[in-house]
Amino acid sequence: MLRPNRRSFLLGSASAGLGALAVGPLAGCATPQDLSQVPPVVFVHGNGDTAALWHTTFWRWETNGFHRNHLFAVDFPYPLARSADAAPQRLRSSTTEQREQLAEIVDEVMRRTGAAKVALVGSSRGGNAIRSYIRLGGGAGKVSHAVLCGTPNHGVIASDKFLVGSEFNGASAFLKSMNEPAEITPGPAWMTTLSDSADKYAQPDGRYLGMPGTPTGVGYDGPALKGARNVILPGLDHREVAFAPEAFAAIWQFITGAMPAQAGIVTEASLVLNGKVNDMPGGVPTNLPVAGAVVEVWETDPSSGARRRMVHRRETGTDGYWGPFTGSTKAAYEFVVTTPGAPVTHIYRSPFPRSSAIIHLRAGKLSDEDRKAGSVVILDRPRGYFDGDRDTVLMDGQRAPGIPAGVPTVSTATLRLPPGPARAVTTQFNAEQIAVQTWPAAEGHVSIAELHY
Structure with missing residues (x-):
């Protein structure tokens, strides 16, 4: 696998953006809520995705008064997961690589902001990196809130025949290490957001994996975690449980302790x-x-x-x-x-x-x-x-x-x-x-x- 210079995905700025850690624009809409004690928030994208998916989420946070210098989005250099987590694959990443990269990014955010802890919000595979960092990468004492949106926490299938070795297999070594003996790691406050039945990666039948009629061993509640606050967002799909206005409102409330003033987006003057x-x-x-x-x-x-x-x-x-x-x-x-x-x-x-x-x-x-x-x-x-x-x-x-x-x-x-x-x-x-x-x-x-x- 090609390996970028490690600094290339750690450093960035709003103007030049030298890498994966990007910050949002200046907040422009005040809210009565006191946000001074809310930790910086780091958003972690999913499989094959980019930091760019979070720009509308940033707009909603800014609209509610959150400052630009405390909003960050990760851009993993190789966003696609390996077919088998333990087998090197060109242009793809392992759970270990993403865990190590996220650890460096969190340290950089803490250095920039002076914060003692950060809140982490992940979409889909991004939640795997968050769980791995907190459990195995020393993150339990550095993370105040961990929010996993549509993350296949029990896999998209649990099988010894299909997706063998994949981090998305509930029977894989990776997910077993995340779910046993307990599904959450003490320290952070945990929340998941999930669909009632519209997430294509949390279906009891393998139809949406190209295996119609094959039981997956995973239910609609596959993204939920025992011990976490599990928020069901009816009718939303796999991505919307991270990016929709309803998801924003749930995440904002969990991290800040109050409902947002609005889930809409206020237009800036410039x-x-x-x-x-x-x-x-x-x-x-x-x-x-x-x-x-x-x-x-x-x-x-x-x-x-x-x-x-x-x-x-x-x-x-x-x-x-x-x-x-x-x-x-x-x-x-x-x-x-x-x-x-x-x-x-x-x-x-x-x-x-x-x-x-x-x-x-x-x-x-x-x-x-x-x-x-x-x-x-x-x-x-x-x-x-x-x-x-x-x-x-x-x-x-x-x-x-x-x-x-x-x-x-x-x-x-x-x-x-x-x-x-x-x-x-x-x-x-x-x-x-x-x-x-x-x-x-x-x-x-x-x-x-x-x-x-």
Whole structure:
């Protein structure tokens, strides 16, 4: 496995962002609640993910008066788990590696803030790193609160035949070491958030693991822990139990001791954005920075995605950062990412209500089937899945393709269009709407409408 310089994922800043430890923008909305005694909060992403998933969570914390210098998000260099935890695998990480990296990050947060303890919040696999750090990495005395959101604490399956050696197998050595003799480690206050039955990784049948009819040995309550406060969020999916407003409210209350003033997001008067271009060697997601990538930011017509003017352009250095960029909270933007050996990726976003230093970007992918189309538009929801029954998901005025009803299982929808002149395509997920322009797939372009919510 490639190994980054250890400092590269420990140090960062809101402006330059030299690595995995990123901080959010300045809080701009006061609340009567006294937050001076609340510890710094470190958010830990899940399998294959990035710190960028937490930017809307940061906005909610800031809206309720939490200061930017006490909000942090981890960017593990190799976010994907190994197929077997004990077997080295290129571009993937073990539970031991993530535990050691998290330990260094916590120490760095304590050094920066002067805090005696931190609160840790993890989505999915991020909870594995938190549990491992607290139990095996010396974290029990350094963590005030441990919040695990949709973490497969008893595996996605408990089996001696399937996913053998995986950290996601409830019968694995790793999860046994986390759950025996007790499921929580004394010291921190523990909470889990989980769905009632809509988490695709907490299902009694193996259908969503590609094994229909195979009992998993895991129930809907798989993420719950004995001895923890277990909060059920009805109807929410595997990601939403970390990123939805309801999840934010539960986490805020647990860590601060009071309900938030609001779960919405208050718009700031000014906007500064920054983030990294992260590498995708061979299509494998990493959080290693890309040097020499060119990022252009275009202000667009929010109703059509048509370009109005270029407002920012930068070639990334060794740290991979494409900003900072000063923009407007009223404008819609297209981010054009050009990296060697990858499609030219046009990422369209609805307006940003607040600043963020963790708007990380990755180049998109085009399959052989995609390249046969005239153009390809992808609707991407990083902080949740789509449910054909629950959600309104539209692309070009029609129901988005490939979205099943029932348990939410997919976070992207792909629309392939025939050859023709460039035109507008409107995408919609419930109340959030993003308009994009089409680009020729045969020339290596792909359009992505990336949702905030």
